[in-house]
Amino acid sequence: MAFALIIFIFLVHFTPSFSISSQDSTITVYYNGTVYAKLYGISKFNIIGDNISRIIVKGTSFILNSSTLYFNNSSKIITVSYRASFPEGVIEINEPFNSSISVLLPSTFTLSYISPEPTSFELSGNLYNVTFYSGGVEILFTPSNVHKETYDLPLIGILFVANDTILGYAIFSLIKTKSKEKKEEEIDLKEEELNERDLAVLDAIKNGASTLQEVIKITKLPKSTAYRRVKKLVKLGYVIEAREEGKVKYILNEKKKRNHE
Template identity: 40%
Template sequence: MRRLLIVLILLPFFTTILLHASINIINVYYNGTVEAELSNVTQFILIGSNITDLRVIGSQYNLSNNIIYLKNTGNIVYISYKAVLPKGIIQVNENGNFTINVFLPINASMNYIYPQPSSFIVINGLYNITFTNANKVTILYSFYSIFSQRQSENNVELYLIGGLIGSDSVLASLIFLLLRRSKVASKINKGEEEENIDLISNVLDERDTIVLEAIKMGTSTLADIVRQTGLPKSTAYRRVKKLVKLGYIEEIREEGKVRYVVKKKED
C-alpha cells in the first residue's frame, strides 16, 4: 500500500518530465510560416531568410547569425515567424532531434524527399509530411501548371493515400514515394535524345538539382549518388559530368577513387 501511494505521488512529476521532453515540434509551411514548440532546447536555427514577425514566448533569448539562443530551457518555448524560402525547396538543418512537419498544397509535385518520412497525410487541403527524430530535412517540389492529365493523376494518388491513412500512415507514405519515383523514372526513360538536349543546356533541370542537392548533403561517390537519388547509374553519371562542366561541383581523384564535392566559390 505504501509503495502504491509513493507511485501515485510521483506519477504526475514523471509524467510532466516526459511530456516536456517529448515536445520538440517544428512546423514549416510552403508560404514561409514557421512554428516551433520546444522544451529543453538551448538553440534553434531559423529556417529560411529575411525573417519577419518573430515571436518567442516562454523564454528570454538572443539572436545571432540566424540562430536563436534560448535562456529558459526548462520551459516550453513557442517560436513563430515569417521567412522567405527558396523557390521549390524546403530545407531544415537543426542541432538535435525534432518532429518536423512540412505542409505543402496538394497540387505540389514532390521531386525529392530526404530522409524517408514517417507519415504522409492530407489535412485541410495540404500535404502534411512528417519526419520523426530528425534534424536534417530536404524537400524539392514544384507546382503543376497544367491541370488535365496530371491533375487526375494527383487525384488517384490522393485517393490511394487517403484510403490507407486510417490503417497505416507509414504504408501510405511508402506508396506515395513509389508513385512519385515511378513518375520520375518515366520522365527519365523518355529517351536519349531528350537527355542529350538537357545536358547541352546551361540551366539546371529537375534531375540536375536532385543530384546537386545530394552532393551538398555529403553524398560524394557515384554509387552513393545513385543510391540517394534513385536515378539510373548512367543518368546520374551524365548529370554529375554536367555539374562539373558548369562549375557547380568538382571531381577529386584520390588513390584511384573518384569523389565529387561542391566547388568552392573563388573570392
C-alpha cells in the same frame, strides 16, 4: 505541527518531478513560409528558411545570432513563430535535436525528393501533411504551374483519393522509387573525387549559375540530383553558399583548385 512539517519534507524530497524533454518538441512548416515551433528543454533553434520577419518568441528571452536563436531559459516551454521565404522548390530543416516535424504543402505540388522517410503522409483538405521524427529534413518540390522534370513523380491524382490505404501506397511508391537512386547518390556524395555530374554542376556555377534553378536549367539534371550535387560541392569547398537579401546564392570558390585542372 510536527506531523505537518514531516509531510512537507516528504513531499519536497519524494514527490516525483515531471521534466520536459526535447523529444516532445514539435515544428510545423507551411509552404508559404509560416513556421511554428513548440520547444521543450531546447537551448538553441536553427532558423528554417531565409529573410525572416514577424518573429515572436514566448516563454523566454532570446538572442538571434546569424540564423540561430539562443534561448536564455531552456527549462521552460518555448514557442517560436515567424514568417520566412524558402529557396524555390526547397524546404530544408537542420536542427541540433530530434522532434516531430510537420511540413504542409499544397496537394497540387509534385514532390521530387523526400529525406528521411516520413513517419506519416496524409491529405488534409487541400494540403499534404508530411510528418517526420528527425532533426534534419529535406523536401524538394515543384509547384503545379512549373514545368515538371522528367524524373519527378507527380502526385496530383491523390487529390481525388479518399482511401488512406491508397494514399499511403502512393507515398510509399514515391519513396521506394527514389530509394535506389538515393543510395547510389549517397555513395557518390561520400567520394571526394568529382564525377561527371559534379563537374557539370561546378561548370554551371563557374559560368554564372548562382541559384539551384539556374543550375538545373544549364545542366538539365533533375532537381534532387542537382541539389545534392551542389551540397557536395559546398561540403568539399569547391562552392561557397552565401546569402544575399535573404536568398541563397552559390559562388565558385576561387581558392579551391579543382583536381581535374
